[in-house]
Amino acid sequence: MLEIKNLHANINGREILKGLNLTVRPGEIHAIMGPNGAGKSTLSSVLTGNPAFEVTHGEVTFESKNLLELAPEERANEGIFLSFQYPVEIPGVSMVNFMRTAINEQRKYRGLPPVSATDFLRMMREKKELVEMDNKLTNRSVNEGFSGGEKKKNEIFQMAMLEPKLSILDETDSGLDIDALRIVANGVNKLKSPANASIVITHYQRLLDYIVPDFVHVLYDGRIVKSGTKELALELEEKGYDWIKQEVEGK
Amino acid sequence: MERQYIDLYKSYSEIIKNNAAQAMNAGRDASFALFDKIGFPTTNLENYKYTDLKEVLAIDFGLNIQRLPIPVNPYEVFQCDVPGIHSFLYFVVNDAFYPVSDKRNDALPEGVIIGSVSDVAKSHPELVEKYFGKLSSTKQDGLVAFNGAFAQDGFFMYVPKNVQLDRPVQLINIMRSDVDFMANSHNLIVLEAGAKAQLLVCDHTVDNVRFLTNRVTEVFVGENAIYEHYKLENTHTKTTNLSTLLIDQQASSQVLSNVITLHNGLTRNTIEIDINGEHCETTLAGMVIGDKNQQVDNFTSILHNKPNCSSRELFKYVLDDFSKGAFTGKLYVARDAQKTAAFQTNKNILLQRSAKMRTKPQLEIYADDVKCSHGATIGQLDESALFYMRQRGIPEKEAKLLLMFAFTADVIDFIRIDALKDRMKLLVEKRLRGELSKCEGCVICQ
Ligand SMILES: Nc1ncnc2c1ncn2[C@@H]1O[C@H](COP(=O)(O)OP(=O)(O)OP(=O)(O)O)[C@@H](O)[C@H]1O
Ligand SMILES: [Mg+2]
Numbered sequence: 267m268l269e270i271k272n273l274h275a276n277i278n279g280r281e282i283l284k285g286l287n288l289t290v291r292p293g294e295i296h297a298i299m300g301p302n303g304a305g306k307s308t309l310s311s312v313l314t315g316n317p318a319f320e321v322t323h324g325e326v327t328f329e330s331k332n333l334l335e336l337a338p339e340e341r342a343n344e345g346i347f348l349s350f351q352y353p354v355e356i357p358g359v360s361m362v363n364f365m366r367t368a369i370n371e372q373r374k375y376r377g378l379p380p381v382s383a384t385d386f387l388r389m390m391r392e393k394k395e396l397v398e399m400d401n402k403l404t405n406r407s408v409n410e411g412f413s414g415g416e417k418k419k420n421e422i423f424q425m426a427m428l429e430p431k432l433s434i435l436d437e438t439d440s441g442l443d444i445d446a447l448r449i450v451a452n453g454v455n456k457l458k459s460p461a462n463a464s465i466v467i468t469h470y471q472r473l474l475d476y477i478v479p480d481f482v483h484v485l486y487d488g489r490i491v492k493s494g495t496k497e498l499a500l501e502l503e504e505k506g507y508d509w510i511k512q513e514v515e516g517k
Numbered sequence: 518m519e520r521q522y523i524d525l526y527k528s529y530s531e532i533i534k535n536n537a538a539q540a541m542n543a544g545r546d547a548s549f550a551l552f553d554k555i556g557f558p559t560t561n562l563e564n565y566k567y568t569d570l571k572e573v574l575a576i577d578f579g580l581n582i583q584r585l586p587i588p589v590n591p592y593e594v595f596q597c598d599v600p601g602i603h604s605f606l607y608f609v610v611n612d613a614f615y616p617v618s619d620k621r622n623d624a625l626p627e628g629v630i631i632g633s634v635s636d637v638a639k640s641h642p643e644l645v646e647k648y649f650g651k652l653s654s655t656k657q658d659g660l661v662a663f664n665g666a667f668a669q670d671g672f673f674m675y676v677p678k679n680v681q682l683d684r685p686v687q688l689i690n691i692m693r694s695d696v697d698f699m700a701n702s703h704n705l706i707v708l709e710a711g712a713k714a715q716l717l718v719c720d721h722t723v724d725n726v727r728f729l730t731n732r733v734t735e736v737f738v739g740e741n742a743i744y745e746h747y748k749l750e751n752t753h754t755k756t757t758n759l760s761t762l763l764i765d766q767q768a769s770s771q772v773l774s775n776v777i778t779l780h781n782g783l784t785r786n787t788i789e790i791d792i793n794g795e796h797c798e799t800t801l802a803g804m805v806i807g808d809k810n811q812q813v814d815n816f817t818s819i820l821h822n823k824p825n826c827s828s829r830e831l832f833k834y835v836l837d838d839f840s841k842g843a844f845t846g847k848l849y850v851a852r853d854a855q856k857t858a859a860f861q862t863n864k865n866i867l868l869q870r871s872a873k874m875r876t877k878p879q880l881e882i883y884a885d886d887v888k889c890s891h892g893a894t895i896g897q898l899d900e901s902a903l904f905y906m907r908q909r910g911i912p913e914k915e916a917k918l919l920l921m922f923a924f925t926a927d928v929i930d931f932i933r934i935d936a937l938k939d940r941m942k943l944l945v946e947k948r949l950r951g952e953l954s955k956c957e958g959c960v961i962c963q
Contacts, residue, residue: 314908315907316904317900317904318900318904337907337912337913338904338907338908339907339908339910339911339912339913339916342907342908342909342910343910347908348908350905350908353905354899354901354902354904354905355902356899356902356905356906356919356920356923357923358920358922358923358924358926358927359906359919359920359922359923363919364906364909364911364919367911367915367919368906368909368910368911371910371911371912371915372910375910407923408905424909428909428910
């Protein structure tokens with residue numbers, strides 16, 4: 267589904283990703299861990315086409331399309347969704363209007379007519395229930411004045427609405443209380459299918475108790491330096507990253 | 518530039534006077550003398566730094582000092598494009614009040630007088646004489662002086678004590694001419710104590726010639742009265758729209774002015790509020806959506822002469838292409854105007870480097886127990902918000918539109934006529950989309 271080969275990317279002339287490789291197949295869940303500043307969020311930005319980043323080398327294919335040629339909105343409408351590490355507040359744009367526009371743009375992209383008012387309201391209601399999101403939040407402007415946890419829930423709510431093929435969750439667990447973590451993880455699990463896949467970026471093995479990954483990767487200094495199964499996450503939790511750094515630098 | 522008008526006045530002042538209301542002639546020679554002395558404003562003047570009239574004033578505009586009738590029936594060419602507004606509807610064609618023929622206007626409450634200044638000067642001379650020119654004659658302003666010399670008529674509205682108009686009054690200014698044309702009109706609005714009125718002024722142009730309008734509006738807002746003044750400009754690029762709104766506020770009165778420029782050529786809105794009683798509330802809001810070579814200068818001045826009053830200002834501009842915007846927020850708080858609360862905000866988005874915005878807060882505060890603040894920003898659309906929306910599949914163009922629309926939303930919220938508010942949302946959205954910027958109701962425009 268997603269194939270990343272030797273990806274190099276810069277921001278403001280500084281190289282952050284330094285030859286990253288990753289393959290994701292349908293139905294898989296990949297966890298990416300790694301120290302602060304390693305480039306995890308940069309990877310999500312580059313995959314979703316954030317114009318602040320410049321790809322200098324490498325290729326990314328998504329469902330046999332050259333992803334790097336597509337505009338951010340095209341990538342989104344092809345089915346890539348990013349749950350932002352820091353969701354953006356958009357004062358004056360209501361959640362309802364935002365969501366309806368997004369849904370209809372996706373439908374337009376796929377040659378479908380706009381969603382009817384009743385279907386849209388039903389979808390909103392169902393998905394809100396899925397992530398147990400308060401009604402009052404969807405009556406406000408996008409993320410405006412939402413608490414940290416509410417913003418993360420809102421990301422999963424949007425994901426549920428848009429039903430992506432590939433979802434990238436960038437530290438969706440940070441800032442969530444224990445109940446919210448369970449709710450969000452359940453939401454993610456319910457949306458899982460053999461046809462779609464997830465990349466879950468996290469610092470904590472705890473999330474992986476709920477969302478069980480098929481693979482765990484360590485991203486360090488712009489590269490994936492180690493891959494394994496869910497046991498690797500436990501090992502990292504216990505020993506930290508120093509041994510990985512030593513391994514990498516020792517080479 | 519002034520020469521031709523000075524000569525015109527000297528040769529034809531009798532014709533001007535004979536075709537104008539008596540009450541309007543009282544100060545005419547004095548206005549002319551002032552204009553003769555100071556001329557049209559130039560960019561050398563601090564208050565006109567950002568409105569350059571040189572080019573426009575070089576044009577040879579026609580004037581209609583003989584008051585020849587204009588062959589147009591506005592009721593036929595203009596259907597109100599604010600559905601459900603149920604307004605009392607009046608027209609001024611160029612500078613002449615058009616005879617009222619709308620049945621709906623029969624429902625005006627007793628004692629309310631709406632008509633042309635010259636008609637009312639005949640039927641109720643004492644009313645017009647008491648107020649006319651009382652604010653404008655104190656101004657040392659070339660445009661106001663010119664208006665005083667040449668304006669022969671205008672719109673008049675009087676709302677007696679404790680009468681509250683439950684429907685808005687709508688004044689449509691239509692410019693109609695086969696040659697480049699200038700219109701001067703002088704409006705007078707009087708609200709007695711406890712009265713309430715909402716006035717919506719719409720500026721439209723009908724013919725593809727160059728227009729210059731120079732309108733002065735004096736408003737007297739009595740104690741406890743509530744006055745709302747909405748000005749919507751939707752004219753063409755060959756229009757120069759100069760307007761001066763002078764408001765006198767008595768104790769415990771409330772004033773709201775919201776001036777929205779969607780489409781224009783060169784516009785200067787001067788809004789001066791004189792607060793002359795305690796416990797007044799004043800709100801000045803405005804919005805500009807500009808592209809191509811549009812120019813809009815909103816010059817506001819609020820004089821807090823008495824204690825315990827509050828004022829707030831919110832002006833927002835979205836400027837594209839080579840458009841130019843200017844905002845001045847002059848705030849004066851007199852020595853004994855204690856407990857004044859005054860807040861001023863001007864926010865601007867420049868969509869292109871070629872667009873220009875000038876913003877100038879001008880605070881003079883002589884009282885010590887006051888709460889005053891001002892803030893101005895000039896920026897671009899929020900890149901991170903844009904990316905966030907695009908990540909949800911919303912194309913860049915649409916995402917920008919949503920952000921711009923959101924940006925202007927709080928100015929639209931300062932509209933207290935629901936039908937107008939809904940209509941304005943639609944017009945602003947259409948304007949931002951670059952679709953039809955003229956009103957749909959205007960048959961001639963289409
Ligand atoms: N806009 C920017 N300008 C300059 N440097 C940046 C910018 N954004 C990110 N970086 C740098 O890129 C590097 C990688 O950042 P990134 O956000 O990808 O790390 P991360 O792995 O997600 O870290 P964390 O675990 O803290 O979220 C960091 O050194 C960061 O300072
Ligand atoms: Mg990060």
